[in-house]
Amino acid sequence: MESHSEQSTECPATSDNSDCQRVDQYGFEKSDFNYESYEELMSDYLAVVTRRSKKWSKLLQGTGKMEKNLKVKRYVRKGIPCEHRTEIWMAFSGAQDQLERNPGYYQALLKTEQHDPKIEEVIHADMHRTFPDNIQFRHSSQSCLQKALFNVLLAYGHHNKDVGYCQGMNFIAGYLLIITKDEEKSFWLMVALIGRILPDYYTQTMLGLKVDQEVLGELVKSKVPAVWQTMNQHDVMWTLVVSRWFICLYVDVLPVETVLRIWDCLFYEGSKILFRVALTLIRHNQNLISQAKSLPEICEGFKQITRGEYVEDCHSFMQKIFMEPGGLSTATITKLRKMCRNNITSESQ
């Protein structure tokens, strides 16, 4: 496995906070940034990251190929240090295997003479609208990531014609580039995510997404009935409040560090984690949501619960997602997905 030691300088553990007061280690500008509370949170988290980092280095020492086991799973849930993030994501999502088995494939996709002008146009339209709040995505930036973002999305659009380009994928590819700093790896991670880890979220019908929104509804019905009742009473469809959560895999919904920790588990364990996160947010804030008296109040509530210390403190948030919603078996999810898929397809006929 390759090493990514050059990235370690960009880790929260080693970044020099004094000269990046308004920009975080990933290049995001922080508006209404409370430096003191961030500092406090970070200094606690720094200790965690340092501890985890040592453990990971030991774990990775001398290993040839990484294998999934309970210990590694526990390690992943406690957070992958960012110097190892790319390599672990690549290994456990199967992206590394794919990359090695298909040398030159990514480059060939980009060299194709006939790029679909429609795809090019829609991707192009979102270039300036991906992370205008991130200095790495500005034209003025020396190593502007916009071109890389365009390439990854275009290559993906050609690789998977059923999907092409769907808005939201720009945010996902953007995060992958920020972490891996490598177009080809980002591409293969997209392939793993969209092709294997997630059900069909981004196809023309977005059926998998519709299904998962309803699955969440079913889970809320049994696990947080008060919220389900409120939603029902005001006739609010789940898609209204959670489509962004699923389409963007929490990018631009939850704080950056929290999203990355969620993605650690997403690449290792699969899409079930997305439900755990949603259920935790909803369950923890059930009083707030069930007090809402109208549809706009509910929607505002759902926005509010994605902000604040509860989600900023990513380490304890990640502990809570495995406690708060209680048991959530893969069998349950599979069963609910099947049921909701049947409901949706029979309704649309």
Add this chain to the structure above:
Amino acid sequence: MRKMSGDSELGCTEHLFKVLVIGDHKVGKSSFVKRYVRNQFYEELKTSIGVDFSMKVIDWDAHTRVRLQLWDIAGQERVRGLNRVYFRGSSGAFVVYDLTNGSSLDGALNWKRELDCQVMLKNGHPIPAVLLANKCDETKVSRRNASLLEKLCQEKGFTGCFQTSAKENINVDEAAKFLVKHILQINEESMKEEEQKIHLKPQTNTNSVCC
């Protein structure tokens, strides 16, 4: 919760209207809403995913307060399937296109058709919809094109059409006022109709609900 009209103690009527903001991607829907609601403009906004709400409160006259609930709906084609469900219960719509991008006008007409399929007034008429030719600061519209646009607007059943610029704050308030005026008119007419229905049937038990 379609629209709520109620008399407060001071004899002031409050209305709540749901208004859609629809159109192809990148025509400036979110920018229009941000300008109208907060009088702000950002050169580069993030891609909208799903739907965003904003509320604008207008003191229409001494007796009338209007709360507009603006639903800014993401524009990409495939998410429309998700978005269709948002249409119901709306009282009016802004259909936006980008003057610098011709195909977005076709897009706007598609959105209008879709709108008319999904929602209508009680009497079966389409809900008022205003066509916004946005980004008018970037291109000049000839007089001939302007009159063609007027004609198209009538043909396709729009209530009106405005050349707007969210960036330069041109015609944003005017277009909104125009739409609200029409929504209020329709609201008043339908209230009158309801009253007439009640008068026509004096035997209904309207008196049974007493305090």
